[in-house]
Amino acid sequence: MEIVWGQINKKFNGSVELYKRARELFPYGTQLFSRRPELYALGQAPIYFERAKHGHFWDVDGNEFIDTCMGIGPVTLGYCYEPIDAAAKAQIDKGVIGTVNNELEIQVADLMVEMVLCAEMIKFCKSGGGADAIAVRIARGYTGKDVVLFCGYHGWHDWYISANLKSESTLNEHLMPGISTKGVPSALVRTCIPFQYNNLDSLRDTLKRFEGKVACIIMEATRFKHPDEGYLEGVRQLADEHKCVLIFDEVVTGFRQALGGAQQYYGVTPDLATFGKGIANGYPLAAVAGKKEIMASQYDNFISSTYYSDTVSLAAGLATLNELKTKPVIETMKRTGKKITAGLQELIEKHKIKAGINGHSNHFVMAFDYGEQTNKVSTLFTQEMVARGVYCSGMFYICYTHTQQDVEKILAAADETFGILSKGIEQEQIDELLKAPVRQLGFKRLV
Numbered sequence: 147m148e149i150v151w152g153q154i155n156k157k158f159n160g161s162v163e164l165y166k167r168a169r170e171l172f173p174y175g176t177q178l179f180s181r182r183p184e185l186y187a188l189g190q191a192p193i194y195f196e197r198a199k200h201g202h203f204w205d206v207d208g209n210e211f212i213d214t215c216m217g218i219g220p221v222t223l224g225y226c227y228e229p230i231d232a233a234a235k236a237q238i239d240k241g242v243i244g245t246v247n248n249e250l251e252i253q254v255a256d257l258m259v260e261m262v263l264c265a266e267m268i269k270f271c272k273s274g275g276g277a278d279a280i281a282v283r284i285a286r287g288y289t290g291k292d293v294v295l296f297c298g299y300h301g302w303h304d305w306y307i308s309a310n311l312k313s314e315s316t317l318n319e320h321l322m323p324g325i326s327t328k329g330v331p332s333a334l335v336r337t338c339i340p341f342q343y344n345n346l347d348s349l350r351d352t353l354k355r356f357e358g359k360v361a362c363i364i365m366e367a368t369r370f371k372h373p374d375e376g377y378l379e380g381v382r383q384l385a386d387e388h389k390c391v392l393i394f395d396e397v398v399t400g401f402r403q404a405l406g407g408a409q410q411y412y413g414v415t416p417d418l419a420t421f422g423k424g425i426a427n428g429y430p431l432a433a434v435a436g437k438k439e440i441m442a443s444q445y446d447n448f449i450s451s452t453y454y455s456d457t458v459s460l461a462a463g464l465a466t467l468n469e470l471k472t473k474p475v476i477e478t479m480k481r482t483g484k485k486i487t488a489g490l491q492e493l494i495e496k497h498k499i500k501a502g503i504n505g506h507s508n509h510f511v512m513a514f515d516y517g518e519q520t521n522k523v524s525t526l527f528t529q530e531m532v533a534r535g536v537y538c539s540g541m542f543y544i545c546y547t548h549t550q551q552d553v554e555k556i557l558a559a560a561d562e563t564f565g566i567l568s569k570g571i572e573q574e575q576i577d578e579l580l581k582a583p584v585r586q587l588g589f590k591r592l593v
Contacts, residue, residue, distance in 0.1 A: 153581040154189040160206040161193035180218045186539055187529040187582035198225035200547035203537070212536045212552050216543040219398060219509075220423040222479065223469060224547030230427045233465035234458050243456050250460035257467045258435055262406050263415045264394075265435035267442060270454045274397030274422030275301020277432040278364065280449050281418045285362035285391035287447045288440045293359040294338045295352055296320070298366035300395055308334035316340055322587060343371060346380040353388045362391040362418075367408035368399060370505040378414040385417075391440060397422040397432070401470055402479070402508055424470075429462035475546045476508070482553060483507035483544040489557040497564035508544040522576050523567060525585045530566050534559035 149169070154162055165183060169175045176182050183193045192205035201224055204210050216222075223230060237250075255268040269284075271277050278300040286292060299321050300306045309316045310327045312335055317325045320340060339356065342348035343365075353360060363385050367378055385392035394416040399408040401424030409415055418436035425431045434441075469475060484507045494501050500515045514523045524540060531538040536559045570579045 149184065149188070150583045151189050152583040155581070157209055158189065158192055158205070158207055162189065164206065165193045178218065182586070184583075184586045186585055187525055187532060188585075190529045190582040191532040192537065200224035200226070201545050201549065201552050210535065211532070212548075212555055214536065214538045214542045214544075214556065216545050217428055219543050220426075221428045221543075221545055222402060222424050223427045223466065223475065224545045225428070227427055227469075227547065229469060230429075230462050230465045233461045234429065237457050237461035240457070242458050243452070248455065248457050248460070250457055250464060251455050254431075254460050254463045254467065257464065257471070258421075258433065261467065261471070262400075262419065262421075262435050263409050264417065264419050264437060266438040267436060269434040269441065269449065270460075271432045271434070271451065272430045272453060272459075273301075273432050274395075274420060275303055275306075277397065277420035277422055277434050278393075278395055279303040279305060281393050281420050281434045281436075282362060282364060283449060284418065284434065284436070284440065284444050284447060285364075285393060288391060288443050289361045289389070291359055291361040291390070292337050293356045293361060295341055295349065295356075295360055295363045295390075296338060296365065297341050297343050297349075298369060298395060300364060304330045304334060305338055309338040309340060311335040344374045344377050346377065346384070349381060349384055353384060353390075357388075360388055360390045362393055364393040364395060366395045366398070367412060367414070368403070368506070370511050373412065378412050382414050382416075391418060392416040393418045393420065395420050398424075398509065400424045401467070402476065403506065405470060405476065425466060426459055426463040427466045429459045429466075431459040431463045473546075478546050479508035479544045479548075480506075482548050483510065483542070485550075485553050486542065486544070486556060489553070490560060493557065493560050493564050496561075497568040499564050499568060509542065511541045513540065516571070519571075519576060521584050521587070522580060523571070525582055526567060526570065526576060526580055527563055528585070529580065529582050530563040531559050534562060536560075 165175060174182060183191065192209060192211065194206045195203045196206045197204050201213055202210060203213050203225065258268055259265045269280055271280055282294055282305050294305060307325060307327055307330050310325050311330060311332060314324060339352055341352045363381065367373065382392060394409055396407040396419045400421035401407065404411040407419065409419060417440055418434060420434055422432035425433065487503050487507060487510060490503060490512060501512055502515065503510055503512050505511055514520050516523045528539055536556050566579065570576045
């Protein structure tokens, strides 16, 4: 697919040239969908970073930015956070991978068992989507049933994308519109069924429709919406009544919402939980944690990879979990996030912007509401924030090392940007103000 570039800011020439080459080498130009520059302000924002430190990064053209996306979520402590990188570098000198096992596996697992309510046994892997696929496999193996009920976003694997086999719109409210099922076996049709968040009747009715066939319920306990009082408890009860495994996808909430994740924060314990983004401060480590009865029953379930236990990621994970345990990381992120959300809300009201802030203080989204003009307004917002030294898409991940000065600069940039947006909307000049093509649609999630 050809790209419509719009205007190209000379400040980003290096990024643009690299991306043109990447488009020749990689399908859709990047390895992660969320890093596609078409989702932001193409030609008016950086595409490649050269280095990063704490809550900032420098692009390949030498421009510095405060980062509000933090690697799309996994960097909770900050980029190049010294204790984590020191642990990883020290482990490199001892060996990255071995013919036999390494004690770090046990040390990280022990710490997760201590911190996470449902964790009695652990299975390591490399990505959140991979962890979800493993958890679903384990649940199907344990129950001997095939059907998966889901709510929220759970990765790219066949089991999940098969939800769109019956209707291409099934994932519209959980992932994004029009997800293709290309390459997904048609035999998986009606094995993955959605239910509505905060709607126990939706789940109850779906369980009845597939009575005796449901292996598991997998869901994000929260994302940008908060669970209604009693909702998660109700899900837990329904899972027990129908003898299916309850899986919390804690890839985002794990070690961000609370030390033990959303399950600790809300006081509802699932049977299995998946973790990814928060375990190792950006090093590739993920895990399935769960009850021994379920995990141990899968001794003969073949789930295996050479790199699931590379020692560098485990060393980073051990150091990260210890930082989270011994320092006020989560409290600090929430405090910083509250300053930003409160400041943004004041500015939204000051400039009479139609926008809402949803989510939690250390991970939230600011969404504009201008009907058919929404994507144009969102693109202009990113364009103007970047022009003021803040890389911001509207989705915010706060890190431990974001400073008060960062907060002040983010809000100052937002004040000026909202002023431009307000004037442009009032005078119907959004098209004239846009230098980038209108961004493509990104993820749309129920929770």
